[in-house]
Amino acid sequence: MRSRSIVVSVLVVALAVGAWAVAGRPFFSSSAGDSLDRPAAELVDIPLGSIVPDAPFMRNVADQPGTVHVALVAAPERLQLIDGVTSDVYAYNGRVPGPTLELMEGDRVTVRFRNELPEPTTVHWHGLSLPIDSDGSPLDPVAPGEEKHYTFTVLPGSAGTYWYHPHPHGETTPQVTKGLYGAVVIRAPDDPLPASYTERLLVVSDNRILADGSFDLTEPTTLQGQIDHQNGREGNLLFVNGEIVPTLEIRPGEIQRWRILNASASRVYRLAIPGQTFLHVGNDGGLFEHPVEVEEIVLANAERVEVLVRGSGAPGSATVLETLPYDRYMPQTRPADWNQARQLLTLQYADEPPVAADPVPEVLRRIPYLDPAEASATREIVMAQNMINNRLFDMDRVDVSASLGATEIWLVHNVVGMDHPFHLHGFQFQILERNGVPEPFRSWKDTVNVPKHETVRFIVRFADHPGKWMFHCHILDHEDQGMMGIVEIT
């Protein structure tokens, strides 16, 4: 396979860098949280009866514009995930993946969540900037039969693709495995991409399902259990929106906008469409400043991208979206088939004459510049197998103390021979360097894969929302085993 540096070198930056150091729309506004976030005590009566089972989107029952009230229930269900067999799953509103939460920047959001599982859970809103009591961290479990309102205001500049999933202490892997994950799509009123582009949301996940329909969740005493423990659990079945190798249609000449979420516990995808490129237009925290043409995209677990796909095939022909081999493993537990490309979906070209698509804008938006000279602290985070800075997670310990409003540099070192994707709750950051190589352009990230023996340097501003925020490896088994810390912002 090609090395990471080669992958980076095939990037073609579409445009020269202009004078764009001025912050246009800040991702974080220090006043927004104070003025817009609803007080926790102000409860909203959201009828659970508003849930439409198996609806692809959460139904907004608010009667005020700019307000979103939705109901979300996690409950055991019996669903057919693969042909011919029924599985006992955990589902949000009766479906796997859970329904998508669609929001606009500025929306005031209340999610009435009810836990009908036989065990504690939480709902973590991955990548969103919100008050600590709505983060759904392990510090804030929802007991069986209990309810919780998650309340937040969607910040200007935060349009992008996010997701939600459980984050209970030590039990995230089995709950996500059983089906608890869903997407959040935030839109901007001034979205620069043409509305004529067909938009698709692709939630990519994997699983192992036994012949009787049950999930292959291993005991740590077994060989496979030890492999899952080290690698993070991977499945042989690859799903896109809950389907195996679905077919998507595209018309020759058209441009489609794909939001792709990797909801897998640990699998890293190296996405490619043979013979054509993507226009990579966004990352975790939304659009770039300019489109970037790439041949492939490495998407670690919990990361998201937005890409534009051109219908460049002949009418009636078909191609595939595939995942190419990516070696994130230690040699001793690398899967035997790791070097096989896998098909994710079929891209079917309509048997119609080509259409002319609206042109792709050269400028998408401005991303504020965070100045490293303003950083008041540099943190060294060392990820070894199962531990961060030589310690296992302790709910009662604060690992990093930071000041509200501070800008900080974080150096995340991976000192072992497998990749670890690093996630910081509640705050988007900008990568400055990967292994000493300056990042070629700015983007907002909340999760970054740190390859074996590499270091990522990022800058973050703790502009808002005091509290105890998690940072951790997003390989769910590693997180459950204690590869997590707490940064307290006061």
Ligand SMILES: [Cu+2]
């Ligand atoms: Cu890890």
